[in-house]
């Protein structure tokens with residue numbers, strides 16, 4: 001059987017010579033997973049009432065394993081199956097860490113580390129040791145409690161969007177009660193620009209578009225996103241928009257074939273084999289030049305009298321300045337900067353102006369560049385100029401990655417808490433809290449590199465490998481006295497992101513195994529309730545993240 005986890009076997013990632021993304025290989029992939037010896041357990045888990053583990057498009061939850069927020073069924077993609085399959089691996093054997101030294105483990109690739117199996121007991125690597133060793137929970141709590149009794153500016157956390165809202169809320173409550181705002185999060189590295197850009201313009205840092213609203217739009221402008229590989233079910237909505245006579249404008253430097261044509265298993269007759277058209281117009285700007293492209297679209301709208309001046313007058317401020325800037329920028333500058341012709345930019349502007357409702361969506365092609373926030377301003381300004389805000393079928397939609405990455409922000413896991421939430425927490429705790437912003441994911445690494453961090457608790461994620469400079473990340477983490485990882489499976493951070501004194505790995509339940517109900521929030525602001533569940537792991541010594549943080553907070557506070 002092909003291993004579908006290998007990129008070359010992944011049908012969601014088109015390869016040279018392919019004429020469309022998705023298609024029949026997706027069915028083959030489903031079959032490979034679900035007809036395997038683990039198939040029964042896999043199907044059982046797919047039907048468990050908990051949200052998809054994979055991306056933040058979101059499905060499942062209390063409505064059922066395959067049901068989305070508007071009640072549509074059969075809403076699962078193969079990425080979801082892949083994520084569950086990975087959590088259903090057997091447990092790591094009791095003598096594994098005695099057998100393999102750190103040097104052995106450091107030879108593994110990311111994929112090989114993931115394939116070692118589920119973590120089933122707590123382990124520690126003490127300074128100078130060559131092997132991780134099993135440790136009791138009593139010892140864990142004693143070491144971690146001592147590690148957190150450090151000056152509040154020298155303790156920190158890092159989190160990913162894997163865990164629940166409840167664990168996220170408790171984590172930030174504990175950290176803030178200890179006086180620390182050092183709550184770095186993986187979203188600092190992906191959609192921070194979206195949060196800042198949207199908050200500045202609209203007062204909210206999250207999507208302005210629900211699934212229901214997307215379904216009412218007749219044009220989507222998709223910018224800097226490889227949705228066929230990363231958010232496959234979004235492709236179904238793009239197909240439906242084309243089917244109802246709408247348009248898809250794709251803006252991406254690389255001509256991803258899946259953004260032109262995608263074969264979706266959701267439409268077995270009309271799409272799966274022959275593929276469905278996605279982009280009505282495909283613009284390929286130079287990487288990082290989206291700002292210029294959107295100024296061009298605005299300029300074209302202004303020159304042809306296509307902006308909605310009444311809307312701007314009624315609902316916006318300082319709009320004249322934005323218009324003046326676009327008008328003052330020459331076509332030569334625009335096209336030279338972004339590499340897209342005036343004619344193509346005008347076509348995009350025409351399509352946008354002709355639509356009844358336009359959704360502007362983007363991923364990290366926009367946020368992970370020098371002009372991330374400014375690019376979001378330019379997208380927002382384009383939406384406002386065309387009155388595509390504040391109505392069903394229109395708006396701005398950052399496409400988020402990790403399944404609960406947005407929930408972490410909503411629960412207050414941020415280094416720079418909103419004043420309203422801070423005030424509420426102070427009322428809850430009956431005392432004032434530290435108001436100095438803490439470290440985000442990048443400044444945490446810089447601070448650790450400068451020997452300013454003693455203790456780091458990682459709630460999921462892989463801070464080491466998420467950093468662009470692995471040499472610095474390794475050195476920085478190596479300056480921290482104690483690093484505690486709460487994880488379901490091994491990752492490279494466990495073998496390279498090692499603390500100066502104690503590195504502790506704590507095995508936790510996956511979302512569908514937690515002994516209590518939890519919630520997560522999708523990228524379109526839909527909160528899902530996850531039922532409690534059971535783990536398939538025999539004799540595993542796992543902890544729920546909620547229990548761990550509660551116990552630690554109880555001891556410390």
Ligand code: SF4
Pocket residue numbers: 052053054055056057058059075076077078079080230231232233234
């Ligand atoms: S699109 Fe995302 S949320 Fe939906 S099933 Fe696939 S991975 Fe899960």
